Amino acid sequence: RNNMKKKFLYIVTLICGLSFTTSCEDMLDTKSLSTDNLEYLCSNPTDTRKMIAHVYSFFCEDTYTSRMSTNWMQNTDVEIGFITKAQVAVADRRSVWGLDMKQFSDIKNCWDNSLKAIDFANQCIEGIENSAMYLEGNKDMKQLHGEAYCLRAYWYWLMCNFWADVPYATTPTTKDNMHNDPRTDKNIIYSQCIQDLINVEEEMMWSNDMTVEYMNREFALGFIVKLAMFRAGYSMQADGTMARCTQTGEEYTINYIDENGASQTASSADDYYKVAKAYALKLIKLKDRSLETNFKTIFDNEINGCNPANGDVLFEMGFVPNSGGDIGWCHGLSVVASSRGAGTSYTNFTPYYACSFDKQDQRLNVTCLNYRWLNDNKQGACDVWGIQPAKWCRMDMTNTTVKDKGTGINWPILRYADVLLLLAEADNEINNGPTQIAKEMLQRVRERAFIKASNKDEMVTNYINKLSNYNDFRTAIIKERAWEFGGENIRKFDLIRWNYYSDAIVNTIDWMRNVAINYQQLDEVNGELIYNKNKDIEDLGIAPRLYYNYKNGSLEFENDYFTYRNQSSSPYNTAETLKDDDIKSSNATFDGLKYINFVESLISVSNKDPETNQPYGTDENGNEIKKGIVQERVLYSWHGLTDGALITGTEDISSLRNKVTPYVFPIPTDRVISSNGVLSNDGYSIRNK
Secondary structure (H helix, E strand, O other), X not given: OHHHHHHHHHHHHHHHOOOXXXXXXXXXXXXXXXXXXXXXXXXXXXXXXXXXHHHHHHHHOHHHHHHHOOOOOOOOOOEEOOOOHHHHOOOOHHHHHOXXXXXXXXXXXXXXXXXXXXXXXXXXXXXXXXXXXXXXXXHHHHHHHHHHHHHHHHHXXXXXXXXXXXXXXXXXXXXXXOOOOOEEOHHHHHHHHHHHHHHHHHHOOOHHHOOOOOOOHHHHHXXXXXXXXXXXXXXXXXXXXXXXXXOOOHHHOEEEEOOOXXXXXXXXXXXXXXXXXXXXXXXXXXXXXXXXXXXXHHHHHHHHOOOOOOOOEEEEEOOOOOOOOOEOOOEOEOEOOOOOOOEOOOOEEOHHHHOOXXXXXXXXXXHEEOEEEOOOOOEEEOOXXXXXXXXXXXXXXXXXXXXXXXXOOOEXXXXXXXXXXXXXXXXXXXXXXXXXXXXXXXXXXXXXXOOOOOOHHHHHHHHHHOOOOHHHHHHHHHHHHHHXXXXXXXHHHHHHHHOOHHHHHHHHHHHHHHHHHHHOOEEXXXXXXXXXXXXXXXXXXXXXXXXXXXXXOEEXXXXXXXXXXXXXXXXXXXOEOXXXXXXXXXXXXXXXXXXXXXXXXXXXEEOEOOOOOOEOOEOOOXXXXXXXXXXXXXXXXXXXXXXXXXXXXXXXXXXXXXXXOOOOOOOOHHHHHHOOOOOOOOOOOOOOO
């Protein structure tokens, strides 16, 4: 992999030195938009690979590595970037997390780079389709042709999930046609991209003939499945509602061969579930593979190399150390300082998510951890606000000369388990309940999750056998995709197509509030949370605090997320907190039990008003009055949805389930202005135009 990556880096560097529009430029330069030489530039596999490599190079930009693939994929019920009241008003990534996006430079950069990547893919497609070697059937040219279509489809898929309906072009921008195009219904875009991939997938190579670091045939098949599920699902409409597509005209229609070899037409939203099923089954029939039994191995492979062909990953974006990729810098297990550089994850997990796992699910400890590295030899505990996405950690890199940014850690874009679960979901939708196919697909994923569990039969066979109707199976899929893909940042888009985003947010807030109320012994009285020392604490199977011993620089947790400890009994009543600064400046071992606040800190309890700092006084019995205050990070982290409905934290927010979560980004103001009225930010539940 390393040799191939060096070659890839060389190609990108070479391409960026040519006279084409590069991702570093502000806008398309009309002087460099001549496409007269595309046939020459794509005349042979060597030169065409350089052209295609330039399309891949847009994955190496900040707009993708630390925005569209990572730090713009919150806030959900899984991935979270907690924010405070003051941060809601700031026009930066935090407004994205809070679903209250405001215009700022990153939005413009991401919009521009996405369209540039698409435009260069269009150049490649036109050049290849006019080249003699492609027309003569050269297999390498056919593969490159398929990659160009896959790349274009992927970038459009991203744009449609961030900006809803977007300009759609299938020809290169030229000085005579600058493509000042209006918004196109995303369902037209999805339909056309699906048809494109259906038309080219058979000309592409399998990963074992190339690598999982290039888009290959199994990716094309798998991405047809994914696109079809989005075409079948919900999305934001221009009128600000969430709906499935009701159009069935020519632009919304595709032709395909089903799993039985019969020619079929798909037009309606429901038809596309059948498309997803057909191409998932085609991939399984042609190139089935076993799932890697050790879940962590998938991500370890990406840290120091790449995943093998015919494995769990169908396509992952390959990066070069000190050149590309921000996994381990802004996403992944945080490292404050080390010989392998430093990086703080902007993405964490909600405690609702972390505590939803079964404790014997091997994915739990691969996905969620409550510590970070302070230096090469010392860990520090993380509280409820800092549950770490642990699938990747720069401390596991063998390269010790890596800079903080540009780690070279690969990023998974589509995994086989994703396709299996999409097939299970599609089958459930088609049949209004799961057939044996759906249950088998879910079983394959859960078999790996519980492969060494003592409760395997209960969590796999018995669990699946109980899923006998449509609603139960759909709920199981919603949960399974969370457990399988946490930190891989696909939850946001899943919630959109399910029209489950608002439900997921309400579930998360209600859970956090109710759990903390229990452990902080609070009563709800006239819209306030009043401390009641006589109120019994119920063991909810969730830990209010995490206790640990600190030995040789490592945390040895005494309890897990699911184990309640009575902090008034020994030895927990003498446990102390341990500050990171003390760890850094002291020995690597500390005597005595330590703890870090967990779900109890979602609500603080005090005898003083936080605004006036004055005591609440005493009640009629002379007892000191203490009140609970729901933390700002609970109240404001989904502000775009909860604005006006969640103020103190005691409100009933169930009505928000029927409100649309405003996930759509505004088109950059400069681009709206330069379109001369073609584009606007009207509608789409965009809060800040």
